[in-house]
Amino acid sequence: MPAVPDAIAVHAGVLRSDARALVECAERLREIGARLDEDGIAPQWLRETVAAHIAACAAASDDLAEAATRLRVHAARTRR
Amino acid sequence: MTGREPAAGDPVMAARLLRLAAREVADIGVTIHEASVHATAALTDGVLMRAPVRGYRVQRALLHALTNRRGLGYAVAGGRLGALAARLGGMTGAESLSILVLATSLRLRITAVALVHPELTKDPLLARLVDAVGADRDVESLRALRALLKDRGAVRTLSELAPVFGEVLALRALLDENPLNDTAAWLIATGKGYATADPITGMSNRVIAVLDVGEGAARRVELDPAETGRLGSAGSLVGFLRNIGVIGTTGRILIQSVTGPDGTVRHVVQVPGMSPGRPDNDSPQDLLGAFSSAVLDSSPYSRALIKAIDDFGIPRQAELALIGHSAGGAAIMNLAQDTAFCARYTVTHAVTVGSPVDFKRPADPRTWVASVTNQHDIIPTLDGQGAGGCFDLHPDWYVVDYSDATHLFPICHSIEHYTANIENDLPEARELIDDRLTPYRGPVTRSQVYLLFDQLSPDPSAGPGSTA
Numbered sequence: 001m002p003a004v005p006d007a008i009a010v011h012a013g014v015l016r017s018d019a020r021a022l023v024e025c026a027e028r029l030r031e032i033g034a035r036l037d038e039d040g041i042a043p044q045w046l047r048e049t050v051a052a053h054i055a056a057c058a059a060a061s062d063d064l065a066e067a068a069t070r071l072r073v074h075a076a077r078t079r080r
Numbered sequence: 081m082t083g084r085e086p087a088a089g090d091p092v093m094a095a096r097l098l099r100l101a102a103r104e105v106a107d108i109g110v111t112i113h114e115a116s117v118h119a120t121a122a123l124t125d126g127v128l129m130r131a132p133v134r135g136y137r138v139q140r141a142l143l144h145a146l147t148n149r150r151g152l153g154y155a156v157a158g159g160r161l162g163a164l165a166a167r168l169g170g171m172t173g174a175e176s177l178s179i180l181v182l183a184t185s186l187r188l189r190i191t192a193v194a195l196v197h198p199e200l201t202k203d204p205l206l207a208r209l210v211d212a213v214g215a216d217r218d219v220e221s222l223r224a225l226r227a228l229l230k231d232r233g234a235v236r237t238l239s240e241l242a243p244v245f246g247e248v249l250a251l252r253a254l255l256d257e258n259p260l261n262d263t264a265a266w267l268i269a270t271g272k273g274y275a276t277a278d279p280i281t282g283m284s285n286r287v288i289a290v291l292d293v294g295e296g297a298a299r300r301v302e303l304d305p306a307e308t309g310r311l312g313s314a315g316s317l318v319g320f321l322r323n324i325g326v327i328g329t330t331g332r333i334l335i336q337s338v339t340g341p342d343g344t345v346r347h348v349v350q351v352p353g354m355s356p357g358r359p360d361n362d363s364p365q366d367l368l369g370a371f372s373s374a375v376l377d378s379s380p381y382s383r384a385l386i387k388a389i390d391d392f393g394i395p396r397q398a399e400l401a402l403i404g405h406s407a408g409g410a411a412i413m414n415l416a417q418d419t420a421f422c423a424r425y426t427v428t429h430a431v432t433v434g435s436p437v438d439f440k441r442p443a444d445p446r447t448w449v450a451s452v453t454n455q456h457d458i459i460p461t462l463d464g465q466g467a468g469g470c471f472d473l474h475p476d477w478y479v480v481d482y483s484d485a486t487h488l489f490p491i492c493h494s495i496e497h498y499t500a501n502i503e504n505d506l507p508e509a510r511e512l513i514d515d516r517l518t519p520y521r522g523p524v525t526r527s528q529v530y531l532l533f534d535q536l537s538p539d540p541s542a543g544p545g546s547t548a
Contacts, residue, residue: 011122018115025108032101041094043191056177060152063145070138
């Protein structure tokens with residue numbers, strides 16, 4: 001039954017890619033905050049808000065990477 | 081050193097940079113949402129659900145990823161199960177990271193608008209409301225709104241909030257506990273479509289719009305001599321707008337033939353906005369008609385316009401310019417995006433004034449579109465995009481989004497006010513639009529007024545409801 005492990009492996013691949021995308025999101029948020037700071041137009045609330053979003057993106061990336069790993073392992077076991 | 085000049089001293093430049101940042105942040109919110117949808121799809125995939133014991137660790141990891149308050153937040157999304165779970169989560173006030181990031185984008189948009197509309201932050205009552213909404217303080221938001229309404233009344237409150245109306249409503253809808261308005265808020269925040277529901281209650285706009293029924297009908301009528309004398313005798317933008325003012329919101333529209341500088345006869349359809357009175361009468365120029373014209377791709381108003389244009393006797397493939405104010409602008413854009421209509425006639429220009437048309441798309445890419453809106457006019461923002469809009473929704477359109485000293489709605493929405501602004505305060509816009517309308521800038525050779533109906537009246541002497 002290769003269809004089942006294949007389907008699980010597809011989810012693993014997508015989530016692995018999303019984990020990387022979340023790291024990029026954190027980096028993009030950092031750049032946006034720094035750019036507005038440099039331009040002197042960042043509203044007072046922005047720094048704290050962006051810092052919170054960056055931390056959340058990093059945590060979400062770790063969570064998705066962990067889920068992707070579990071999915072990959074599960075797919076491999078199902079294949080056996 | 082980056083070589084870039086700090087933008088802090090230039091409010092217009094600073095606002096532009098903030099809107100650019102808001103757009104990037106909204107893109108990030110969408111990316112995060114997509115990750116949530118993918119994780120939900122994995123969690124709810126029957127393959128895993130059929131093997132609960134062997135898949136336990138996987139499901140636990142996915143569930144953790146989708147509910148970790150320090151990560152994606154309460155982020156179950158997508159699919160039937162995901163949508164249901166998201167609504168349940170919304171009702172409990174559990175928020176996802178993507179929603180919080182989109183809220184940040186909206187707050188940046190509001191900050192951008194406030195730089196060029198300093199009254200939004202200098203006025204203590206307005207500032208109190210905007211701050212409370214942005215900080216997700218429900219009780220304080222309601223108190224601030226109540227104080228504003230008590231001090232200014234509903235009309236002035238709406239007028240003063242108009243530049244950030246869409247953003248404030250979307251922010252409130254994203255962060256409140258009502259799951260029904262989340263989709264509308266999402267569409268406003270991401271610029272991905274017309275707000276499909278009322279961002280306050282979540283009531284579907286389409287449900288209301290489809291109440292406006294009728295195949296549309298048009299009957300030739302004569303103007304009285306005084307009105308005829310006030311119609312323009314040569315084509316120009318201000319002349320067309322004045323004509324719309326002459327026929328007024330009386331259920332009528334005007335079609336004129338003009339002989340262009342090259343000797344070719346072309347035609348100009350001039351369409352007013354909504355008439356006051358009963359919200360639903362037998363004219364498509366009623367409140368329901370305004371709503372359906374804005375929300376739907378085809379409405380009794382646009383269908384009645386087609387009947388009038390067909391009756392006028394315009395040869396196939398002849399060139400048309402469409403000019404509309406308010407709901408009339410939405411109605412003419414419905415003609416411009418009607419493939420069958422555009423196959424019969426060549427719609428060269430569509431000019432809308434004070435109209436919610438951000439999500440209309442002409443069928444013929446050669447149709448030149450201009451949209452003129454006053455930032456304190458609430459009507460153009462009803463599609464969810466206003467002065468704080470950060471998305472380049474139609475880079476090929478000519479868009480004039482301006483502000484003047486008159487902040488009071490509905491005065492700033494009237495055709496007379498827009499005409500005066502375009503004539504006196506916006507010379508560059510007037511000249512550019514007139515330049516593009518050059519093929520229509522010649523003597524008027526024929527004028528015909530039509531009275532429009534939702535559907536053909538069995539009694540030819542009957543007028544359109546309250547406008548008879």
